[in-house]
Amino acid sequence: MKHVLESVESQFEMFQILNEDGKIVNKDDMPDLSDDELRELMKRMVYTRVLDQRSIALNRQGRLGFYAPTAGQEASQLGSHFALEKEDYILPGYRDVPQLIWHGLPLYQAFLFSKGHFHGNQMPEGMNALPPQIIIGAQYVQAAGVGLGLKMRGKKSVAITYTGDGGTSQGDFYEGMNFAGAYGANNIFIVQNNGFAISVPREKQTAAKTLAQKAIAAGIEGIQVDGMDVLAVYAATKYARERAIAGEGPMLIETMTYRYGPHTMSGDDPTRYRSQDLDSEWEKKDPLVRFRKFLESKKLWTEEDENQVIEQAKEDIKEAIKKADQYPKQKVTDLISNMFETLPQNLQEQMEEYKAKESK
Amino acid sequence: MAQMTMIQAITDALRTELKNDENVLVFGEDVGQNGGVFRATEGLQKEFGEDRVFDTPLAESGIGGLAIGLALEGYRPVPEIQFFGFVYEVIDSISGQMARMRYRSGGTKNAPITVRSPFGGGVHTPELHADSLEGLVAQQPGLKVVIPSTPYDAKGLLISSIRDNDPVIFLEHMKLYRSFRGEVPEGEYTIELGKADVKREGKDVTIVTYGAMVHASLKAAEELEKNGVDVEVIDLRTVSPIDIDTILESVKKTNRVVVVQEAQRQAGIAANVVSEIQERAILHLEAPVLRVTAPDTVYPFSEAENVWLPNYNDIIEKVNTVMNF
Numbered sequence: 001m002k003h004v005l006e007s008v009e010s011q012f013e014m015f016q017i018l019n020e021d022g023k024i025v026n027k028d029d030m031p032d033l034s035d036d037e038l039r040e041l042m043k044r045m046v047y048t049r050v051l052d053q054r055s056i057a058l059n060r061q062g063r064l065g066f067y068a069p070t071a072g073q074e075a076s077q078l079g080s081h082f083a084l085e086k087e088d089y090i091l092p093g094y095r096d097v098p099q100l101i102w103h104g105l106p107l108y109q110a111f112l113f114s115k116g117h118f119h120g121n122q123m124p125e126g127m128n129a130l131p132p133q134i135i136i137g138a139q140y141v142q143a144a145g146v147g148l149g150l151k152m153r154g155k156k157s158v159a160i161t162y163t164g165d166g167g168t169s170q171g172d173f174y175e176g177m178n179f180a181g182a183y184g185a186n187n188i189f190i191v192q193n194n195g196f197a198i199s200v201p202r203e204k205q206t207a208a209k210t211l212a213q214k215a216i217a218a219g220i221e222g223i224q225v226d227g228m229d230v231l232a233v234y235a236a237t238k239y240a241r242e243r244a245i246a247g248e249g250p251m252l253i254e255t256m257t258y259r260y261g262p263h264t265m266s267g268d269d270p271t272r273y274r275s276q277d278l279d280s281e282w283e284k285k286d287p288l289v290r291f292r293k294f295l296e297s298k299k300l301w302t303e304e305d306e307n308q309v310i311e312q313a314k315e316d317i318k319e320a321i322k323k324a325d326q327y328p329k330q331k332v333t334d335l336i337s338n339m340f341e342t343l344p345q346n347l348q349e350q351m352e353e354y355k356a357k358e359s360k
Numbered sequence: 361m362a363q364m365t366m367i368q369a370i371t372d373a374l375r376t377e378l379k380n381d382e383n384v385l386v387f388g389e390d391v392g393q394n395g396g397v398f399r400a401t402e403g404l405q406k407e408f409g410e411d412r413v414f415d416t417p418l419a420e421s422g423i424g425g426l427a428i429g430l431a432l433e434g435y436r437p438v439p440e441i442q443f444f445g446f447v448y449e450v451i452d453s454i455s456g457q458m459a460r461m462r463y464r465s466g467g468t469k470n471a472p473i474t475v476r477s478p479f480g481g482g483v484h485t486p487e488l489h490a491d492s493l494e495g496l497v498a499q500q501p502g503l504k505v506v507i508p509s510t511p512y513d514a515k516g517l518l519i520s521s522i523r524d525n526d527p528v529i530f531l532e533h534m535k536l537y538r539s540f541r542g543e544v545p546e547g548e549y550t551i552e553l554g555k556a557d558v559k560r561e562g563k564d565v566t567i568v569t570y571g572a573m574v575h576a577s578l579k580a581a582e583e584l585e586k587n588g589v590d591v592e593v594i595d596l597r598t599v600s601p602i603d604i605d606t607i608l609e610s611v612k613k614t615n616r617v618v619v620v621q622e623a624q625r626q627a628g629i630a631a632n633v634v635s636e637i638q639e640r641a642i643l644h645l646e647a648p649v650l651r652v653t654a655p656d657t658v659y660p661f662s663e664a665e666n667v668w669l670p671n672y673n674d675i676i677e678k679v680n681t682v683m684n685f
Contacts, residue, residue: 089432118466130432131464135456141422142457145429145437152411153433172452175422182417338467339502341525344554344601 012210014256015236016226020285022293031235035300041082041230042295043309045074045288048098050313051107052261055114058321059265064114068095069261072228075287076192076255077162078102079233083241084160089146090129091139091161095192095259099162100129107320108327117330118338128157136167140176140189147185147250156245160188160237166197168211177218180250187250188240189220192227198263199273215252227255228285231294258282331358364544367537369511370400370476373518374438376548378408381436384522386413388423388440388476397442398478398537420446424453427473428461436472438522444479444531445488447496458527459502473528474521480533480572481622481669484662490534491659492571492623497529498600498632504528504553505600509574511542513597516551524553533572556603558610562592565679566610568633569620570596573652573670577620580675589683599629604636611637615646616682620675625653647685650678 017026024030033041052071058064070077073095081099084090090103097110104127113120113131121131133139143161150157167173168191180187191211195202208214215222221243225236233255240251260279262268270279295301332354336347343351364372377384386401386408392415395402405413416423420441427437441447447454454475461471481490498505506521506528508514514532521528559574560581567577574595581591592610596602611617617637619630630651637649652674660668 118463121464122466122468130469135452138425138452138457141425141453142429142432143425144422145426146432147429148426149430149433149435159429171419172421172425175417175419176425178417178419179422179426335463338463340462341470344504345604346601 012212012222012224014224014226015232016229017231017235018229018290018294020290022290022297024294029235031231031238033234038295039300039305041078041234042291042301044078044082044102045230045291046306046309047313048074048078049288050310051098051317054314054317056261056265063321063325064111065116067114067265068263069259069265070095070098072258072260072282072286073192073194074098075230075233075291076190076227076257079230080160080190080237080253080255083234083237085157087128087155087157088241089150089157089159091143091146091159092129092132093136093139093162093164093167094132094134095164096132096162100132103127103129105129107316108323111321111324112327115324117327118334119327137163137170137172137176139163140167141172141179143187143189144176144179144183144185147180147187148183150186151184151247155186158186158188158241158244160190162190162192164197165191165193165195165202165205165211166200167191168214169205174214174218177215177220177250177252181218181220184247184249186244188237188244189250189252191252191254192257193254194257194259196273198268201273210254212252212254220249221251222254223251224254224256227257228287228290230287230291258285333358361543361545363541364511365538365541366508366511366514366532367398367400369515369544370518370532371402371404372544373515373522374401374404375407377438377519377522378404378412380548383434383436384412384438385430385435386438386440387416387426389416389418389442391415391440396440398534400440400476420449421453424450424458424475427475428453428458428471431458431461431471431473432469436522438474438476441475441477443485443489444477444493445491447477447493451496454497454503454527454529455500459500462526463502470525471527472525474518474524474530475527476518476530476532478532478534478537480535481659481665482535482572484665485534487659487661490665492621494531494599495623495628498629502527503600504598505531506553506598507531507533507571508597509533509536509559509571509595511544513551513557513595515544516549517553517597519548520550520553523550528553531571535572536575551597554598554601554603556606557595557597558592558606559595560591560593562590562614564590564614565616565618565683566592566594566607566614567618567620567675567679568594568596568607570599570629571622573620573622576670576672577675580672580679583672583676584679589679591679596629602629602633602636604640607633607637608641611641612644615644617645617649618652618675618678618682619649620652620670622654622670624656625651626656628653647682650682652678
């Protein structure tokens with residue numbers, strides 16, 4: 001029996017292309033990106049880091065509402081998104097606003113989502129995405145449905161969904177992968193493993209050695225990737241996308257990453273559950289630092305480039321928050337209108353009641 | 361006109377809509393080759409193919425999520441939850457997700473999903489199969505909840521539910537599946553959601569009810585007629601939203617009301633009907649509005665079903681109380 005038991009033990013090796021010093025350690029898997037595309041990836045990561053810093057400041061000033069900080073996770077979020085095409089469908093978790101922005105959600109709408117205005121959830125025409133999901137894992141089962149729909153329609157596109165390490169403990173995480181696997185649906189499942197589900201460390205979520213290996217039980221492909229290495233995340237997602245649209249089925253990607261900030265800006269204090277040593281250990285792996293070193297060595301990035309992106313981001317954010325602040329406020333009658341295609345009797349009555357209140 | 365059981369009428373409605381609209385998809389546990397545990401999807405996979413009528417893995421939350429995702433890709437999913445007692449496994453996909461699709465997306469997305477599910481007591485099922493849990497979903501804004509009581513209504517209401525561009529929970533009382541036949545027209549016809557039906561006209565007292573209790577109420581009405589009490593029976597057909605206009609019209613005529621439901625008494629559909637009546641028509645009432653319900657225990661193990669479920673004697677007793685008030 002012993003040799004049989006040993007044969008099912010699994011340990012995934014982590015996929016990496018750039019090491020912490022910005023050196024290529026895996027030449028064979030180096031993605032085929034042009035110089036402009038490499039610069040664009042860096043631009044997006046710098047821009048998103050500035051957006052995170054400004055969002056935290058705006059939240060502290062009371063000008064934003066719900067906000068889940070993203071610093072540290074840029075490579076996982078933007079590297080995976082960079083491998084997508086416009087027609088791909090994103091089902092994000094609550095921290096995945098950057099992917100929505102780079103998929104076409106105007107910045108002022110991202111701010112309106114944060115403030116709790118429904119216009120933040122109205123994706124522009126032709127942009128395939130759901131608003132960020134609040135229930136952990138719910139997007140995984142829905143993604144299987146979108147992925148099956150894309151397959152049945154014969155579309156050469158994928159449904160990509162994101163959760164965190166905590167999300168992998170949910171039943172919906174497994175059900176989503178299992179359904180997608182059973183139907184051979186066009187899906188990419190991403191787990192951004194940032195080590196903590198609010199305060200609970202990854203080791204307490206599961207006895208499994210990796211989260212990537214959970215793909216095996218669902219019969220789909222799985223890989224663990226250095227989530228601070230934007231090229232590795234990009235390459236893995238690109239590979240998953242090509243497989244999916246070729247009809248080879250879904251894939252799970254675990255990205256090993258870290259969030260520098262709190263879980264959200266609603267009172268979480270990471271010093272209660274993380275040591276400063278751990279923070280510094282991960283800051284050494286920073287995705288921007290590493291990729292900047294790589295680009296500088298190829299003479300593709302300068303301090304001037306960096307400053308230009310920072311200034312552009314600050315300018316855009318200033319404009320966007322102004323636009324969000326000036327956007328018409330929601331009324332109860334707006335909320336009532338958004339419940340059904342045709343209002344039933346109870347809501348018709350309530351509509352009249354609130355119309356009268358609002359006209360006073 | 362064809363004579364059909366309710367289960368045949370449901371199959372007929374599914375077939376009609378599968379034919380009408382290529383975006384209609386029927387799926388769930390055992391609905392493919394096996395035709396569903398109650399045979400509601402009998403022959404449909406053979407007729408429409410495995411892409412339109414298919415089995416799912418055994419996971420209700422997954423089924424709900426699948427329906428939502430397919431709806432986002434322009435399909436019109438008709439998932440089956442094998443028994444509504446399993447709804448606790450899929451309550452997030454139903455109440456947390458599909459009910460909120462239009463609202464959450466600021467009116468830019470919708471979920472034209474009809475969740476079909478058998479429920480209801482008296483057929484000796486194991487635990488968590490027979491519970492009347494319509495109140496659970498009726499409490500969620502964004503859902504319509506439909507419960508037919510006859511084969512004719514079942515077909516027309518199911519076609520309307522599938523065509524509706526918002527989610528509908530369509531609950532089928534198991535005891536009614538094969539207990540009698542009724543006339544069902546061939547081809548397509550619809551019954552407007554949110555409209556009650558007067559199943560029996562009367563002038564002395566109104567019974568407001570739905571599902572299997574429509575038949576217990578009609579039986580009670582026959583008995584009461586022998587004692588000179590002329591009972592009107594209103595079948596809600598849609599329990600959320602309720603058709604208050606039809607109820608009020610009847611109340612203003614009879615001035616006496618009993619509301620009957622198979623579900624437990626606490627926080628249910630009947631309580632909502634009573635509240636609406638007293639808010640809108642208290643001066644038309646000659647007696648308090650009474651309820652006939654099951655007691656507030658957990659649904660009983662099957663041997664105790666017959667002493668636990670409300671029956672026509674309970675209805676006669678309450679009608680006599682309001683008549684003699």
